[in-house]
Amino acid sequence: MDQNPIPLPKEYPVPHDFHSNLRKRFLDFFKQQLGEQAKNSIVFLKGAVTIDKHDDDQQYRVEQESNFKYIFGCDLLDCYGILEVESGKVTVFVPKYPESYKMWMVVYSNEEIKEKYRLDDVQYVDQLESWIEKRAPSKLFIYKGQDSDSKLISSYPDFPYLSKYQVDEEELYWTLNECRVKKTDQEIEILRYVALLASESHENVMRKIRVGNKEYQMEALFKYHNFVYSGCRFTPYECICASGTGGATLHYIENDKTIEDKQLILADMGARYYGYNSDITVTFPSNGKFDEKQSIIYNAVLDAQRQVFASLKVGVNWGDMHFLAERIITQHLLDAGLLVGTIEELMQNRIGKIFFCHGLGHLLGMRTHDVGGYNKGCPPRIPELQSLRFRRDLEVGMVFSNEPGIYFVDFIIQEAFKDETKARFLNQEKISEFMYVGGVRLEDDIALTANGAEILNLVPRSIAQVEACMRGEDWKLIQ
Amino acid sequence: MDQNPIPLPKEYPVPHDFHSNLRKRFLDFFKQQLGEQAKNSIVFLKGAVTIDKHDDDQQYRVEQESNFKYIFGCDLLDCYGILEVESGKVTVFVPKYPESYKMWMVVYSNEEIKEKYRLDDVQYVDQLESWIEKRAPSKLFIYKGQDSDSKLISSYPDFPYLSKYQVDEEELYWTLNECRVKKTDQEIEILRYVALLASESHENVMRKIRVGNKEYQMEALFKYHNFVYSGCRFTPYECICASGTGGATLHYIENDKTIEDKQLILADMGARYYGYNSDITVTFPSNGKFDEKQSIIYNAVLDAQRQVFASLKVGVNWGDMHFLAERIITQHLLDAGLLVGTIEELMQNRIGKIFFCHGLGHLLGMRTHDVGGYNKGCPPRIPELQSLRFRRDLEVGMVFSNEPGIYFVDFIIQEAFKDETKARFLNQEKISEFMYVGGVRLEDDIALTANGAEILNLVPRSIAQVEACMRGEDWKLIQ
Incomplete structure (x- = not known):
């Protein structure tokens, strides 16, 4: 076995304004398409979920879903995210873990998550329904469409309470995809x-x-x-x-x-x-x-x-x-x-x-x-x-x-x-x-x-x- | 960059009778527990299934579920397996892929699978129902139980047609686990x-x-x-x-x-x-x-x-x-x-x-x-x-x-x-x-x-x- 030390890595420093720039560009395009519809509307995305390995107490190491990463920059699993179309404000909803989990895994506070991913706000998933109710959006845009290669439908938020709102499943899919086609x-x-x-x-x-x-x-x-x-x-x-x-x-x-x-x-x-x-x-x-x-x-x-x-x-x-x-x-x-x-x-x-x-x-x-x-x-x-x-x-x-x-x-x-x-x-x-x-x-x-x-x-x-x-x-x- | 070649690997040669030995030992124990019930019965297991990455045309690299691997030794995904309790005969049921898949991925013939994993028989999954019907087992043993660590229930075969048979969801779980506790x-x-x-x-x-x-x-x-x-x-x-x-x-x-x-x-x-x-x-x-x-x-x-x-x-x-x-x-x-x-x-x-x-x-x-x-x-x-x-x-x-x-x-x-x-x-x-x-x-x-x-x-x-x-x-x- 050789004793050579391992060289230090050279990670690429992703700019701090990376996701806010992506969001700004997307919203400009989205609002242009929507016109009046944009008013008081929100974009509502679901992030990647934890996947258990069979009945074992192990999970696959899952990476963030790409739209969620693109808009929110956040790597955490089992989250939802909301982008407010007019203001551009982003709120991510994270799972709440019991206090005892901190012995087993790294649990970030909402304040730490907000800072790490430069979000406007971080709430718990269990606050999602009341948050939306309070926010009373005119429309919720959901990313739902059939992928042209896999023929699969992306996973989307499908809470029963969404039936109380006007949900649009058309506009977001193609507009967000179109932004992603043309890289900054x-x-x-x-x-x-x-x-x-x-x-x-x-x-x-x-x-x-x-x-x-x-x-x-x-x-x-x-x-x-x-x-x-x-x-x-x-x-x-x-x-x-x-x-x-x-x-x-x-x-x-x-x-x-x-x-x-x-x-x-x-x-x-x-x-x-x-x-x-x-x-x-x-x-x-x-x-x-x-x-x-x-x-x-x-x-x-x-x-x-x-x-x-x-x-x-x-x-x-x-x-x-x-x-x-x-x-x-x-x-x-x-x-x-x-x-x-x-x-x-x-x-x-x-x-x-x-x-x-x-x-x-x-x-x-x-x-x-x-x-x-x-x-x-x-x-x-x-x-x-x-x-x-x-x-x-x-x-x-x-x-x-x-x-x-x-x-x-x-x-x-x-x-x-x-x-x-x-x-x-x-x-x-x-x-x-x-x-x-x-x-x-x-x-x-x-x-x-x-x-x-x-x-x-x-x-x-x-x-x-x-x-x-x-x-x-x-x-x-x-x- | 150095030019040193990579040394050849030293893989451990798993003995050819590895799984047949495990099966024999398990069946001895199982039959001892079952007595008369063993007669004309079968053990029916479900293997690991493919997991898509979101709506992407990519899948996670999934490994075989451990009971399936233990009994059948087979690494293929989306399979079912049957072990006949009295004879010890093993049949694995594999998915049938369209001919055109052969351009994209390695597709083994059933004969090749049978030989590679030393199985008694290989059939397609779509033949499962008629195979069981023809075989007319007195009882099907299913591995179903709550894991003491994860609290999850293992995935098991749950076809509607199984209601026609006597299905036992008790004996297999603890007996198979018990064999797995004591290693050969x-x-x-x-x-x-x-x-x-x-x-x-x-x-x-x-x-x-x-x-x-x-x-x-x-x-x-x-x-x-x-x-x-x-x-x-x-x-x-x-x-x-x-x-x-x-x-x-x-x-x-x-x-x-x-x-x-x-x-x-x-x-x-x-x-x-x-x-x-x-x-x-x-x-x-x-x-x-x-x-x-x-x-x-x-x-x-x-x-x-x-x-x-x-x-x-x-x-x-x-x-x-x-x-x-x-x-x-x-x-x-x-x-x-x-x-x-x-x-x-x-x-x-x-x-x-x-x-x-x-x-x-x-x-x-x-x-x-x-x-x-x-x-x-x-x-x-x-x-x-x-x-x-x-x-x-x-x-x-x-x-x-x-x-x-x-x-x-x-x-x-x-x-x-x-x-x-x-x-x-x-x-x-x-x-x-x-x-x-x-x-x-x-x-x-x-x-x-x-x-x-x-x-x-x-x-x-x-x-x-x-x-x-x-x-x-x-x-x-x-x-």
Whole structure:
């Protein structure tokens, strides 16, 4: 065991006015939508609740629900929060614990909570009904809607006594989502920090993991690096550490295999800080050197990613970007002899979709697949782009992933071989030779600011960079 | 960034007959209790279910429910399992996923599941009703009962069609718990492995963490060590990494403070492997050297822990052990001048309880606070030992924690100062001088085997050992 001390962490200092700025911007937009309705109304949100582990006296370590965090900044569980629309005043209602709990857990006083989270007022949950009664709002706005990805309905306050009031379940959902789609500069600062943190963690994994290691050791190393250097206890999503053909399962989270020689490793892992996420994927060879077929597939994906990035600007439609990526990938597969036909035929028959089988990217923020992708008034989901999580025209403040990929998914390819409308475009023998490649995904986090598109992460991308990094060299000096 | 490769992990090879042995032992006991009732009956268990993260398309990483794991060994979620009492045959019912899921996640075939978990049969959940109908059991035994610690009721199968059958909700709960209380040698092997793993992780933290570090860096380091060397992704409970007065909150899990000079650090952290837990607490000085007051408190707790251990044997009552520990702690506090009076007066008035405010220890196994503490036929919970999680006579196969502690809990001590029946035994001035010590807890994991009591963990315990470890020396050579 070595005796080296642990370096001190470098936490990002979130500005004190972070949430008051978010609230101000939201209320400006909300009031603009509401007009007269805003008068004397309140926004009423429910925070994350405690989840028991089975019948054990243990609970899951739950993080705050993202809207609650966004508006109130408060991390405590089992709370409700009220934002008064006209004044912008925020009151959080917290559970009241018996005095004896103080022996077991840290119990903050309401005064401490108010100060810590810079709230206007803190009350107990059991005072909620009488508080609202006294306040007599003209309207209560509830965040209730079906998520376009999960199809789940968010949890909302549903006390019986609310029937005494006018409750609006329409306006808040889309307006709050719309604000969350367009990040403030302060939000982008955190997203940049968390993308760079995850980049370092990825680089550390790439330098150390070799043939013979277990996939989960990548996850262990990555999480450790985030946690020890920046206090990031959580990851935004389960780490995907896939070796060999595991890379062909898009959300492979088993991470239980031993890494073998001549495999590609697909590592899709992000960091999470103050509720904001990064989502970054790298792909690298287990033995430090890409073979010829791995290089062909890798460079096809990289080319798609780079050409998409070069095309990004305000007004560009993200659905068009998906088709651009698909075209580039298809062209590479055609050039390499895996496909047969003309590029136009291949695009028309969506042959590239057999290999690039998911959407090009998703909005990113307090959720990995962030809200608002198919918000009110935006281009709807279309059958041709069923897996694309948003199809909006790009606007300043949007943060999203750019993640083309090529996968050799056995059951999809076998089905395509059997489908005569597709089989005639496929070189079966050649494709079979590539199956061992598994999957390549390259995922960047992009922010579209007034200055243009910016890649928030910094990881080795070109084959020369990846191989240099794995040799322990300074890959940043290389193209 | 260093380029050192990550060492290969050393996973413990769980024997192939592990669960069949557990089942055989359980069925022998169960049939003995049931007599004629056993005939043609089945045990019907529900496994852990998927938990969504809010309305996000993400789920928590849930582990299998412990009874389900114990009987079936199967880690998959959203399953049901049936154990046929007479034949011992096991069938697990798994969810059926649409074909398209295979693109996103690893979907095992029923044949693969059967082989992986050595089950007799695997069916889909939607076949459950007709399977039971065809099987026509005389009785279904359901695991349903209120946990003596959490007061929660375990989740159980509650399909409407079960009303057609004779359902018994009594026998399974206490019999299965009783088997789980007495560990097999194979179970103790895993518990030994996971205690030694956590011991190494603790030692690593102790060697590296110093003044200026954040508390969460201990958690990061501990989790990393478990995960990277043994594949332990989960911890049995939230890591408690308390510096200074944080140690006086028993389940302090904030871990967000900076470690300061001259503080004691209380680290209560365990590892979890194959569903089995360790639960180990060490206490050490932030700057590597105990001061005088810290030493007095530390040695009081250590003396209690050692004397309890020396007294452990079959037939000893755990409640008596609690009182033994309390007596030793009280005597030390008396000797050090914090208390006033005779030891008998102090014990009679439970003055030690002001400082040693929790139970001496709990059963340990697939749950950190394991089942069966107050099982049918066992000594009940008594008001004098309200916080003690079991009060049984010790038997071969029991595994439990031995964790005396002394805490300077501000609100408890202030209350005692105000209570005249207690205040007269307290030297207020002297106690005030000790408040900064925070808390000392020393927690060992004990197995009572046919060979006697064994401490499963191996961590520095004496002051000389702790200080040697922190200097980087081989503390195992020191008393």
